[in-house]
Amino acid sequence: MYDIATRNRALELLAQGLTVSEVSRRTRISRWAIRDWQLRADQGRSVASYRTAPCPRCATPPTIPQPADRYAYLLGLYLGDGCISPVSDPAKRIWALRIFCADSYPGLQTECADAIRAIRPDNKIRFLKLVGCTEINSHSKHWPCFFPQHGPGKKHNRTIALECWQQELVGRFTEPFVRGLIHSDGSRSTNRVRHSTEGGERWYEYPRYFFTNESADIARLFTDALDRLGIAWKRSNRNNISVARREAVARLDEFVGPKY
Incomplete structure (x- = not known):
């Protein structure tokens, strides 16, 4: 030493x-x-320590990443707007977790970084400014262990399925998982509807949530999670899920709310 x-x-x-x-x-x-x-x-890490915190998935026996609620949230972000790619020489087996967050929502960028830091506290986090968004990334040998959905090509062109341990975790922490999905590929907006009456036209306004993803598998993970929470939803078209009933919107507002 x-x-x-x-x-x-x-x-x-x-x-x-x-x-x-x-x-x-x-x-x-x-x-x-x-x-x-x-x-x-x-990577901005201290050279004083010999190794970073051990990977919970490489342990014997493997354990669930902690804190589990922050992992569930980060999993939602990754499935929506994230990817894993090798850093420089693939032989080094260093991977970059990259989450892309719109610059319109700086609060979400901070929350994303906080979730990564909670899962891998010894790893440096970088903010790379791009056109209209910021790439938040962190390097580790173990990101594929945390996100086994990693693979070649775009997510909507391959099968996306949760491992058994992820299914158990998402079942226990469904709300932060849904929150991560909506923060990445969802929105909360006001819908205006024109209604014709004998006295003329009237406009009605009501809030609703949208979730948009090209992957049928990821959309199914989202709707399955809503079903577990008892939140009504409808499919607007092939890649859009809408939550518009008053009680359903109110339920999502309890733990999601507008982006910030």
């Missing part, structure tokens, strides 16, 4: 332009250790 001064000295040599092999020869430290410290520094 190398002390912190030795680790920082190796990083200083790298910063001077020396290669990993040259630093290894000068310091008699293995190239593997130097690369590990370099990766930690690049």
